[in-house]
Structure formats: C-alpha cells, structure tokens
Amino acid sequence: MTVLPPAWRVGRVTPLGELHTPPRMTAALLRLAVQIVLVASLWHGLYAAAGTTAGLDRDQAVSYAVLAVLASRLREIDQYAARDTVIQHMHFGTIVYWYLRPMPPQRYYALRALGEQLYGLAWSLAGYLVCLAAGVVQPPASAAVAGVFALSMLFGQWVLYYVMLVIDQLCFWTLRNGAALLILIFAQNLLSGVYAPLWFFPDWFITLSSFLPFQATLSVPLSLYVGRIPLSDAAFQLSVQAGWIVVLALFTRFLWRRAARRVISQGG
Amino acid sequence: MNAVRIAWRVTRLNFRAQLEYRTEFLMMIAVGAIWQVSVLVFATVLLTRFTGMGGWNSSDVLLIPATRMLAHGLFVLVLGRIHALGRFIQEGVIDTYLVRPMPVHRQVQLQFFPTNAIGDLTVAAGLMVGAIARSDLDWTAGRITYLVAAVFGGMLLEAALFTVVACASLRFPAADYWGRWLEELLGTFGSYPLNVLPRAVGGLLTFGLPLAFVAYFPAAVLTGHGHDTGVPYWLAAASPLIGLLAYLAARLLWKWSLNHYTGVNG
Numbered sequence: 334m335t336v337l338p339p340a341w342r343v344g345r346v347t348p349l350g351e352l353h354t355p356p357r358m359t360a361a362l363l364r365l366a367v368q369i370v371l372v373a374s375l376w377h378g379l380y381a382a383a384g385t386t387a388g389l390d391r392d393q394a395v396s397y398a399v400l401a402v403l404a405s406r407l408r409e410i411d412q413y414a415a416r417d418t419v420i421q422h423m424h425f426g427t428i429v430y431w432y433l434r435p436m437p438p439q440r441y442y443a444l445r446a447l448g449e450q451l452y453g454l455a456w457s458l459a460g461y462l463v464c465l466a467a468g469v470v471q472p473p474a475s476a477a478v479a480g481v482f483a484l485s486m487l488f489g490q491w492v493l494y495y496v497m498l499v500i501d502q503l504c505f506w507t508l509r510n511g512a513a514l515l516i517l518i519f520a521q522n523l524l525s526g527v528y529a530p531l532w533f534f535p536d537w538f539i540t541l542s543s544f545l546p547f548q549a550t551l552s553v554p555l556s557l558y559v560g561r562i563p564l565s566d567a568a569f570q571l572s573v574q575a576g577w578i579v580v581l582a583l584f585t586r587f588l589w590r591r592a593a594r595r596v597i598s599q600g601g
Numbered sequence: 602m603n604a605v606r607i608a609w610r611v612t613r614l615n616f617r618a619q620l621e622y623r624t625e626f627l628m629m630i631a632v633g634a635i636w637q638v639s640v641l642v643f644a645t646v647l648l649t650r651f652t653g654m655g656g657w658n659s660s661d662v663l664l665i666p667a668t669r670m671l672a673h674g675l676f677v678l679v680l681g682r683i684h685a686l687g688r689f690i691q692e693g694v695i696d697t698y699l700v701r702p703m704p705v706h707r708q709v710q711l712q713f714f715p716t717n718a719i720g721d722l723t724v725a726a727g728l729m730v731g732a733i734a735r736s737d738l739d740w741t742a743g744r745i746t747y748l749v750a751a752v753f754g755g756m757l758l759e760a761a762l763f764t765v766v767a768c769a770s771l772r773f774p775a776a777d778y779w780g781r782w783l784e785e786l787l788g789t790f791g792s793y794p795l796n797v798l799p800r801a802v803g804g805l806l807t808f809g810l811p812l813a814f815v816a817y818f819p820a821a822v823l824t825g826h827g828h829d830t831g832v833p834y835w836l837a838a839a840s841p842l843i844g845l846l847a848y849l850a851a852r853l854l855w856k857w858s859l860n861h862y863t864g865v866n867g
Contacts, residue, residue: 354775356776357775357778360775360779371786371802371806375797381797507625512632512717513628515632515635515636516631516635519636522639529646529647533649533650534646
C-alpha cells in the first residue's frame with residue numbers, strides 16, 4: 334500500500350469529504366448554476382434602461398458579478414458539517430488535538446485551507462469555462478490582462494486565507510464569538526464587493542475600503558479582469574495586495590504563537 | 602394556557618441566559634442590524650444607480666425591502682430557530698426532544714433566544730417608518746391593515762420555506778446547506794421589483810421559489826403596480842393569505858416528516 338505524505342493526506346480531506354457526499358455536490362452545482370443565471374439576469378435587467386454606470390458598462394458589470402459568484406465558490410465549503418472549524422473545536426474542547434499531533438496546527442490549518450481552495454478552484458474554473466463558452470462572461474481583453482488577473486486572483490486568495498485565519502484565531506481569545514465572526518464575514522463580503530461592485534458605492538465608501546484588506550481579496554482582481562482598473566495601475570494594485578499578504582502573514586504568525594499559550598492539555 | 606405560560610417562562614430564561622455574555626449579547630444585536638443593513642445597502646446602491654427600476658419610483662421600491670425586512674425580523678424572533686434544525690439533528694439534540702412532553706416544534710423554537718432579532722427588527726422598523734414617510738400614498742385604514750397582513754404573511758411564507766428545508770434535514774442532514782442559500786436568495790432578490798428580471802426568471806422566483814409573495818406582490822398592490830406583476834391581480838393581492846396557507850401546509854409536512862424521522866439509534 335502506498336503511503337501518502339502527511340501534507341497530501343491533510344490537503345485532500347475536504348475534496349474527499351465532498352466527493353463522498355454526492356447530495357452536497359449536486360446542491361453546490363445547482364446552486365452555482367441558479368445563482369449565475371439569477372445574477373446575470375439581474376444585471377442585464379438593470380442595464381436595460383441605463384448606459385455606462387460608475388465606469389462599468391453592461392458587459393463589464395455582468396462579467397464582474399458572475400466572476401464574483403464563481404470566486405465565492407473557492408472557499409465555500411461547509412466546514413461546519415465536518416466539525417473541523419476552530420470555533421467548534423474550541424466549543425467541544427477538541428482544539429487540544431491540533432497541538433498533540435505530529436504536525437503543527439498552523440501547518441494543518443494551512444494545508445486544509447489549501448486543499449479547500451484547490452477543490453473550489455476546480456469548480457470555479459469549470460464554471461468559468463462554461464460561462465465563457467455561453468457568452469455570459471467576456472474574455473479578458475488581452476493575454477497581459479489575463480496574466481495580471483491570474484496573479485492578482487492568487488494574491489487575493491492569499492489575503493482571503495489570512496483574513497479568514499484571523500477570524501478563526503479570534504476564537505482562542507473569546508469563548509462566545511459567533512457574533513464577531515458573523516460581523517467580520519459580513520464586512521468581508523460587503524467590503525470586497527461580493528454584494529455589488531465597489532464602484533457603485535459612494536466615494537467615501539470606496540476610500541474607506543481602500544485602507545482595508547478586504548477589497549484586495551476580490552474587488553481588485555475582478556476590476557483588473559473587466560478593465561475597470563487599467564493595466565497601467567496593475568503594478569500598484571499588485572504591490573498593495575503583496576503588502577497585505579506580508580502584514581497579515583506576520584500578524585497571524587504572532588497570533589498563532591500567542592494562541593498556543595492559551596491551550597491547556599489534560600488539565601495543564 | 603399552561604403551554605403559553607411555560608413557553609413564556611422558558612423564553613424569559615433564554616433571554617437571561619443570553620445576557621450572561623454581555624459583549625456577545627450586544628454584538629448579536631449588531632449582527633441582526635448589520636445583516637439587515639447589508640441587504641439595505643445592496644438595495645440602496647441599485648436604487649441610487651438605477652433610478653426608475655422596473656417602472657417604480659424609489660419611494661415605492663423602498664416599500665419592498667421595508668416589508669421584507671420587517672417580515673424577516675419577525676420570522677427570526679418568532680419562528681427562526683427552525684433554521685438551525687440541521688445543527689440540532691447533527692448534535693443529537695432532536696432525539697432528546699422526542700422523549701419530552703412538549704411538541705418538538707415548540708422545543709426547537711424555545712432552544713435559545715434570538716438576540717439578533719432585536720437588531721433585525723430595529724433596522725426594519727426604522728426603514729418601514731422611513732418608507733411610509735417618503736411615500737406619496739394615502740395611508741387609509743384599509744391600506745395599513747393590508748400592509749400589516751402582508752408583513753405577517755411574509756413572515757409565515759419565509760417560515761414555510763425554512764420549515765420545508767427543515768423537513769428535508771430530518772431525512773438528509775446535509776439539506777441544511779439549502780437553508781443558507783435560501784436566506785441569501787431572499788436577501789438578494791427579495792428587495793426590489795422582480796419585473797426587472799426576464800419573465801422566465803421572474804416566474805422562477807414566483808412559482809418555483811415563491812419569494813415574490815413575501816414583499817414584491819404586496820408592495821405592488823399597495824402602490825398601484827398590481828396589474829404589472831405578470832400574475833393575475835387577485836393572486837398578487839392574496840399574498841398574505843398564500844403565506845398563511847403555505848405555512849399551514851409546511852406544518853403538515855413537518856408533522857409527517859417528524860413521524861418518519863429516524864435517529865442514529867433507529
């Protein structure tokens with residue numbers, strides 16, 4: 334029997350779990366398809382009596398909205414059902430096992446997230462190709478735009494990983510924090526442009542979100558894709574994303590170290 | 602009468618239990634408010650950027666999210682625990698309910714006090730007051746009565762939809778996944794005139810997933826757009842009644858599903 338490296342075994346937990354629950358996969362497929370149809374219909378309907386709005390024409394707005402739906406698939410796994418979220422481990426006291434295994438908890442967490450994101454990427458890519466073939470999403474304007482978008486999306490997912498990690502790390506300090514988690518998730522969705530492209534919001538809102546890491550997760554890559562952010566600005570935007578990655582990497586590393594001091598095994 | 606007294610006492614205890622963690626209590630109120638505000642932000646952004654949406658003026662459109670959000674807030678307060686049934690099944694809580702001398706549905710509703718409903722209802726009530734103040738309509742007793750009926754009808758319809766998902770969860774616990782999607786759909790597509798969507802998609806959100814009956818049809822009837830909804834006027838006007846009938850049907854389905862529930866112990 335082939336012995337798989339531990340990293341591979343941890344990384345494939347999510348994909349295997351999903352593959353063994355066909356109803357959930359069917360639900361995910363149906364949900365994605367319906368959501369894309371609804372979102373595309375909505376933006377087509379809104380633009381029926383309007384021209385270019387907030388610097389976005391109809392095709393750009395539809396592409397942005399559909400790509401946002403596809404991107405949200407990247408980390409939309411139902412971890413709660415698998416009872417492997419940090420908040421559940423804190424609640425049931427099983428977080429201690431993360432510290433008793435021969436793999437550091439931060440590495441376990443990163444590998445689980447990586448497996449999840451790669452699994453979600455397969456869904457998103459398949460959905461993207463179908464939408465592209467159906468003409469729902471416009472192709473990128475040039476190979477350079479495609480390349481910059483791919484790099485920006487990678488950075489965006491990296492930032493998103495750290496944002497979600499900070500939210501999870503909060504559980505080590507607060508016993509009851511469901512509300513804080515929900516607020517942060519709302520903030521992430523609102524300020525990253527999941528609900529509606531940030532370009533439609535008032536100027537003060539756009540300025541406020543430029544000081545936060547959330548827009549780096551989704552709004553920046555999608556705006557690059559649809560051409561709302563020109564290629565000439567791409568280097569600056571990519572460097573801002575890279576800056577957030579570095580800041581959040583150092584911050585979460587610090588939090589992991591502090592969190593470890595709070596976990597007590599077998600009564601101390 | 603005794604059942605009401607017990608339910609009231611349990612609710613009071615649940616409320617006191619929520620007060621144990623004061624910060625969490627306040628933040629849960631904020632969660633309700635933020636959830637409603639996020640729905641409102643989406644609707645406002647669309648309203649500001651795309652004026653005259655579907656042939657409605659912005660004051661009329663505002664009545665749709667106001668009705669929906671108030672109905673949602675009441676649902677969260679009164680019947681919202683059904684949303685968490687998937688978790689109760691997974692944690693085995695439902696099995697203990699079956700052996701207690703109180704209906705399972707009531708026990709589910711009395712599981713905890715929904716603190717977030719305070720925030721939900723505060724924002725929704727504020728929006729409703731704003732929507733009525735901005736409206737040019739003559740608020741006669743008949744119109745106000747219909748609006749109240751529409752809010753309760755919307756609450757019951759939302760409860761019916763989540764009860765159907767809960768019934769599916771009794772058989773397939775993973776069906777809980779659908780509940781979150783349903784909540785998202787209601788928030789995203791329930792807050793503006795559905796006639797901006799293509800006819801087929803509007804039909805899907807009327808007869809497939811009947812969210813048009815929650816707020817869009819009642820608001821259309823109140824604002825004089827009742828004949829342009831794509832369904833007969835009487836059907837749009839009967840939305841509150843449809844909410845009631847849907848809830849009664851959902852409770853029958855709940856009863857049937859519970860009788861066929863099999864826990865891990867068989």
